Amino acid sequence: MKPVAIVGNYPSDVPFDEDMDIWAINAIGSLLPRVDMLFQIHRKEKGFYEADEFYEWMKQNKTMPICMREKFDEIPMCIPYPFNEVYSLTKNIRQGSKELEELKYLTSTPSMALALAIHQGRKKILVYGIEMDIGETYFFQRDCFTFWLGIAGGKDIDIEIHCADAIFKQPVYG
DSSP states (O other), X not given: OOOEEEEOSSOOSOOTTSSSEEEEEGGGGGTSSOOSEXXXXXXXXXXXXXXXXXXXXXXXXXXXXXXXXXXXXXXXXXXXXXXXXXHGGGTTOEEOSSSOEEOOOOOSHHXXXXXXXXXXXXXXXXXXXXXXXXSTHHHHHHHHHHHHHHHHXXXXXXXXXXXXXHHHOXXXXX
């Protein structure tokens, strides 16, 4: 299986010409030179994208698979995210202060893309343009992103992180 590059909103130096799959996050995918799958995971009822050009683009798109929370008939290239299959990756982790439950930890689109790449058995994952360093939304998303990178590393998947210096370029404790 090919390596996969997960590309966020701040991409630079992505090797689009190399033999790898390119997965893009949200609307940036409609602007890149090549994308093999786009992730748009926001809930439809929140109206995040329905009133903008990107939603219209998704409805007109006939070539690029778009991974979404569920199947939407108005988006012909929509494929549903395989939540249950991905949750099986953490079935041996239980969490809860009152009652232990299986961990279902997916707090952002980059985390969901990472988890899917792990589930698919990718041997190499490259990450571009995902910073998660500004804004309170990233406060709870960032830990999940690093969690799934750790899961990937623990499964002996080669990981190249071409971004996220604010997360990983920190002094060693003590």
